[in-house]
Amino acid sequence: MANKSAQKDDRDKQHAAPLAEWVVGAIGLVLVATAITVLTYEAMKGEASPPAVTVSVLGIGPQPGGYLVEVRATNEGGTTAGELTIEGSLSSGGREVEKSEATIDYVPSHSNRKAGLFFTHNPQDFELQVRPSGYREP
Structure with missing residues (x-):
């Protein structure tokens, strides 16, 4: 038991x-x-603020047939920027010498992506300006 x-x-x-x-x-x-x-x-x-994109230069280097300007696009806005177009221009004395564009598929909100702009002239010999020029809502 x-x-x-x-x-x-x-x-x-x-x-x-x-x-x-x-x-x-x-x-x-x-x-x-x-x-x-x-x-x-x-x-x-649901943050509905539009994309707020800034573009900064990461580096400049020689490439076969020209020069490469590496850039970073940063989106601090509340929505994604689709097909973001980045424009770079070289100028001297107020006159544009050369222009280049790159497109990034997507830059989500609060993130960044890298791209490259190709030039035939050395960007270090001119005034280099980079900026976002347009996007599409995905």
Whole structure:
């Protein structure tokens, strides 16, 4: 009889979840609920501000047949800029000497992408200007 009672106690202990399992389960539940709440909030608030793109020069180097100007386009706006066109120009004394364009497929909000502009003249010998010139809503 005592043996049956001991076996029953062992089975009860095996089926009872330790306190640590409950604590870890509760922490997991809180983390999942928090993630769902944050994602729902971000989806609902829907930043609708237009793209705010700036272009900066990363470097200038020689290439076969000319020069490469590497640029970074940064979008601080609330929406994606699709087919972003970047324009670069070389000028001297107010006169445009050469122009180059590059298109970046997508620049999501709060991100950046790199591109390159090719020139036949050395950009270091002229005044170099780079700017975004247009985009399309994806």
